[in-house]
Amino acid sequence: MKCAVVYYSKTGVTKRIADKIQAKFAADVYLVEPEKAYGGFFSAVARVVGEKISRKGAALKxxxxxxxxxxxxxxxxxxxxxxxxxxxQEYIRKADLAGKRVIPFATASATGKESSLKTLNALLPESTITDYFFTSRRQPADVAAWLDGIN
Ligand SMILES: Cc1cc2nc3c(=O)[nH]c(=O)nc-3n(C[C@H](O)[C@H](O)[C@H](O)COP(=O)(O)O)c2cc1C
Structure with missing residues (x-):
């Protein structure tokens, strides 16, 4: 099974999971970044809200x-x-993932489990999404158990 990990992480929470996937599956890792890095939490939230209102997301680097x-x-x-x-989302739209098995993993403070999966389903109509993993600070999920269940 040849695996790739595509991810973004601002403060390292998502990266820790990406590292575990890399270690377990000897995956090639692709870090996706915006043209202009996001700052601390409050400035990042303000910027993201502004981008939503203007409907202009950050440029992809x-x-x-x-x-x-x-x-x-x-x-x-x-x-x-x-x-x-x-x-x-822009990266995923541009990538050719048709016919691929895609395994998403998301981290959050609390919310966004179902809405993120809905977004991914819309972005990847020709991929097979399996084993979606969601973990949050409010309700942490077991990364090792998830990885053990992937075959
Ligand atoms: C701009 C911004 C928006 C966020 N929006 C949400 C959200 O809608 N729901 C939520 O539960 N957490 C939200 N968070 C919290 C992050 O999803 C959470 O801290 C995540 O685990 C950070 O991962 P990272 O360290 O890989 O960047 C937000 C954080 C930032 C900076």
Missing amino acids: TTVSDFAPYDIVFIGFPVWAGTVPDFL
């Missing part, structure tokens, strides 16, 4: 990779304003 060699593509992100960060 990362070039989209070729996922043809991979059997599984993990996609990880922090929930922002209830869903997948806009620039990562």
